[in-house]
Structure formats: C-alpha cells, structure tokens
Amino acid sequence: MKTAIKTDVIIVGAGPTGLSLACQLIRYGVDFVVVEKKEGVTAFSKALGVHARTLEIYEQLGLAERAVAEGTIAAKARFIEGGEIRGEVDLASVGKGLSAYPYMLVLEQSKNEQLLYDYVLAHGKDVAWQSELATLTQDEAGVVVEIKSAAGETRTIEAKYLVACDGAKSPVRHLLDLKFEGSTFERMFYVADARVEWEFSHDALQVCLAKHSIVAFFPMPGENRYRILGSFPEEFAKNEGEILYEEIESRIKSEAGLELDISDVRWFSTYKVHTRHVENFRKGRCFLAGDSAHVHTPAGGQGMNTGIQDAYNLAWKLAFVLQGKAGEKILDTYNAERLENAENLLNSTDRMFNFLAGEDWFMNLIRLHLFPQLAGRALGIERVRKDFFKRISQIGINYRRHALSRHDGDGDFAVKAGDRMPYFPADGASVYDCLREPKFHLLMFSDGASDYRSVRAEIESEYADSVACHVVPLYSTVAEIFGTNRPFSVLLRPDNYIGFISAENSPDELRDYLIEFVGYAENQSRITERKTLRDFVGV
Numbered sequence: 001m002k003t004a005i006k007t008d009v010i011i012v013g014a015g016p017t018g019l020s021l022a023c024q025l026i027r028y029g030v031d032f033v034v035v036e037k038k039e040g041v042t043a044f045s046k047a048l049g050v051h052a053r054t055l056e057i058y059e060q061l062g063l064a065e066r067a068v069a070e071g072t073i074a075a076k077a078r079f080i081e082g083g084e085i086r087g088e089v090d091l092a093s094v095g096k097g098l099s100a101y102p103y104m105l106v107l108e109q110s111k112n113e114q115l116l117y118d119y120v121l122a123h124g125k126d127v128a129w130q131s132e133l134a135t136l137t138q139d140e141a142g143v144v145v146e147i148k149s150a151a152g153e154t155r156t157i158e159a160k161y162l163v164a165c166d167g168a169k170s171p172v173r174h175l176l177d178l179k180f181e182g183s184t185f186e187r188m189f190y191v192a193d194a195r196v197e198w199e200f201s202h203d204a205l206q207v208c209l210a211k212h213s214i215v216a217f218f219p220m221p222g223e224n225r226y227r228i229l230g231s232f233p234e235e236f237a238k239n240e241g242e243i244l245y246e247e248i249e250s251r252i253k254s255e256a257g258l259e260l261d262i263s264d265v266r267w268f269s270t271y272k273v274h275t276r277h278v279e280n281f282r283k284g285r286c287f288l289a290g291d292s293a294h295v296h297t298p299a300g301g302q303g304m305n306t307g308i309q310d311a312y313n314l315a316w317k318l319a320f321v322l323q324g325k326a327g328e329k330i331l332d333t334y335n336a337e338r339l340e341n342a343e344n345l346l347n348s349t350d351r352m353f354n355f356l357a358g359e360d361w362f363m364n365l366i367r368l369h370l371f372p373q374l375a376g377r378a379l380g381i382e383r384v385r386k387d388f389f390k391r392i393s394q395i396g397i398n399y400r401r402h403a404l405s406r407h408d409g410d411g412d413f414a415v416k417a418g419d420r421m422p423y424f425p426a427d428g429a430s431v432y433d434c435l436r437e438p439k440f441h442l443l444m445f446s447d448g449a450s451d452y453r454s455v456r457a458e459i460e461s462e463y464a465d466s467v468a469c470h471v472v473p474l475y476s477t478v479a480e481i482f483g484t485n486r487p488f489s490v491l492l493r494p495d496n497y498i499g500f501i502s503a504e505n506s507p508d509e510l511r512d513y514l515i516e517f518v519g520y521a522e523n524q525s526r527i528t529e530r531k532t533l534r535d536f537v538g539v
C-alpha cells in the first residue's frame, strides 16, 4: 500500500480559481497539492472579461504585462437596436486615475488558465492532472482525501486544509453537505467563437439589444473574430445538449437584426446558470472558492474574476495561520468578507441581467429607447464614470464592515479601513509597484518634516517576516484621495486592503492591530511584557 502524501493545503480543481490559489500559495511559500480530474487546462474560451482588480493581482505575480499583450482592450461599446447603431460609449480609459489598468481586457479563460499554470510550472510545482477527488474526511487536526487516477488507482492525501475550487457542481460542497441557496430558475446562455463579416469595425464590443434578450459580440484577436454571447428567453424549454448550432445562428441573426455573415465557428456551447451562493464559505478545515461557492449570470463578466479574488483573499490568511503569524480566527473573516461579496454580486448581476434581457415592459422601454443614447453622455459625468468603473472592475469592493477593519483612526479621512488601497501614480510609477512583497505594508505618508527612520527600524527588526515599511512623500494626489494635508499612515493587509488609517506614526498601533485583529502569535508574549511594563512602571 502506498503511503499517504502529506501537504499543507489540498486544492481541488485547476480552473482559474484553483490555479490562482496555487500561484498565491507559491508567493507565500506554502506547500500544496492541486488535484484536477481533467487532463490539462481548458481549451475553451469560456469567461472573457478580465477586470482591473484581477490585473492588479496578476501584476503582483508578474503576469499582467503578458495578459495585456495577449488580450484585447475593449475600447468602445456600441449599442445596436433594429439593425441601427443607437449609441456608443468610450471604454478605453473609463477607469482613468483609478487603476493602472483603466479598462476591461478581453482575454479568454483558456489563456488565463495557461498564464497561471505557466507560473505554477515556473516555480517548480505542477497540477496532479487526471486525479479525481473521491472521498473526504476531516477532524480537528486535518483533512484526508482519496484521489482516483484515470487508471483507477487510488492515493491518499493528508493536509491541514482543503480548498474546493471544483466548480459550480462542486462535489466537495455536496460531500460537506453545504446548502447552495438561491433561485431555482435556470437561465440558458449560448456562446460561440466565430468570424463575423458585417459593416462594423473590429474595435468595439457590439451589444445588440432586443426585446427580452441580448446578444453581444466581443472583439477577439484575429481578423473579424468575435466571441458571441447571448441568452435564450425565459420560456425557452430545451436542455443544453438538445440545441444545434444552426438554431443559435438563426437566433443571433434575428436578434442582432443585421446583415451579417458568420463563418469559421471554432467553438460553440450552451450553458445554464442559476443564481446561487453557498451558505458558508467554510466548514471546519475546508473552504470553498470560485464557482463552487457562487454562480450567477455572465452579466458584467464577473465570474472568473470573483473566483480569482476569493483565492487572493484566502491565500494570505491560510499562509499566515500555517506560518504561525496569525490566529485561527482570521480564517473566519474569509467567509464573512467573501460571502457578503457573493451576495452583492448575485444581486448586481441579476439586476444587470434583468435590465439587459429581462421581460419587464418598462425596462424594455428604457433599454431599447433611452439607454443607448444616454449611456455615453452619462459616462461623460465624472462621478458616474468613476462609480461605473469601480463596480464593474471590482476595485470598489470593500470590507469596511468586517473584523479586520479598524475604524478608530479613519473618521477624518475620505478613504476608510476595509477599502482597497487607492491607486495613484508615484514618481511616474504606480504605488502598487512597492506592494508586491507578500506581507503587510505600512505606508507612512510624510511631508518631509518628520523623521521616520527610528519607527521604521523598530518595525523592520520586530516584524521582518510579516511587515514591510515604506516612507512615501505626501503627494498632492494622495492628499486629495485621502482628504488630508497632514502626515498619516496606512496599514495594508497582504491583499492590499486597508487594515487601519491613522494620523499617528507609531509602532504601537501596528503592534496592537497585529495582536488584536490578526492574532499575531509569535510576538504575543513579548508585547504583553511591554504592556505590563508600561502599565506598571509608566514607560
């Protein structure tokens, strides 16, 4: 009998979520095993939209440049109704000033998976392909799973934690007996990658609006190549396997209401989705991430991006606990933060879908007659533009109401604990350039009058393994974004969300945060000693 494989984390599933988690765990030096029942990364384009927040995460991995080079920036959206262009919006720099990636990138899921898989390989790790999780048990000490290979052999893997990144039908979710709550109504979508000959230039996302349905054409690399994505109306009763491509093509043509010729179809598929999320992203030592934890319509292209960010949120917490730098309770914040995000996501994608393809007559009126003309003008308004970009790109997600956000010092600031670190250019570069180390980051914004050397030296000697310190000039953009001209400091979690903001620049605040909020274990006794001395002797 073969001995069990031992590791820290078992990742089930090597889709974009599982591969992202693997990449993040590599950054933190955590040992893991990824098991995947398929033979390799997907060959299908599936999800297409890569948003700014995901590109910021890719940037930390050194993958953003390649992603942007391989993808296409959606420069414009053109709204077509009844065969006529009804309106156009400029998307090329819709997020100007908000991110180093102020656009939506069109890059197929297959290429995202390849990018992430190449990172895994480049760091000496691999995926156990053709390995299917068959059983799972857990107790207080760890998780044990049995894996079946394509040849029918079984292996046992023992780990401290397991993360289910095994997709919408998630066998792990079933084994854990977790409810997947939401609508029972399934919506059917079709997708096709094809060449389209028509009168429109290849530089825009073309959205054809029709009564009760929608069909969108995403420009892809290659002459006149598009990903076509559409939905079937609610009353459509067929199942996935029963639909022929011809039926989809005639639907595309009638809904687009245009003279167009579709050829060289390289892939087409239909898929159904509910709108659901799991009741809890954690059960014991097992966690769920990506489609195993939430599914929704493709409106806004959020699915793949959300899975990548679930992984990003969880990775540092697992790493810190495994390395003894955080208490176990920090793991509960994963469920709290990402469950709230999933609930909001389901609501917003449902609203977006109902607006774009719903049955309501009033919405139809707005969608077909007002929206195409007004959308461009609305995005011309600074506030609307920023709000739109923050929502669609996921940079606006915040964890303000959650346990890792300490608010006692942020009252006077325009930015709050729990927000993503706002982007700003610093000396021609991006502030994110100095935030790549997988640690907490203490940013001390200085007006040049104070000397931070001793604070910095103290923190760096005490927390060398978990906190990086930076002294940053208080640029006018920083003053504007944070709403202050005075020096202040910001503690960023390793996923670049703000832990606290403070007008003070003292190591004590950092120590207290790490102990109270993070459960920083190693220094606990030393700090208690310090507090005791201060309390009793007054030093």
Ligand SMILES: Cc1cc2nc3c(=O)[nH]c(=O)nc-3n(C[C@H](O)[C@H](O)[C@H](O)COP(=O)(O)OP(=O)(O)OC[C@H]3O[C@@H](n4cnc5c(N)ncnc54)[C@H](O)[C@@H]3O)c2cc1C
Pocket: 012, 013, 014, 015, 016, 017, 018, 035, 036, 037, 038, 046, 047, 048, 049, 109, 131, 132, 133, 134, 165, 166, 167, 168, 170, 171, 191, 229, 269, 270, 271, 289, 290, 291, 292, 298, 300, 301, 302, 303, 304, 305, 307
């Ligand atoms: C045809 C199609 C088109 C889509 N188009 C869009 C789109 O346009 N926009 C959008 O946002 N989203 C789209 N999606 C959804 C998007 O693909 C998902 O949101 C995304 O794939 C989620 O990634 P994931 O890694 O969480 O799950 P998945 O990509 O589903 O990966 C899960 C992995 O787990 C593996 N697995 C499952 N069970 C086991 C087991 N027992 N043992 C080992 N491995 C296992 C599976 O083989 C799979 O590789 C589309 C999906 C499909 C199917």
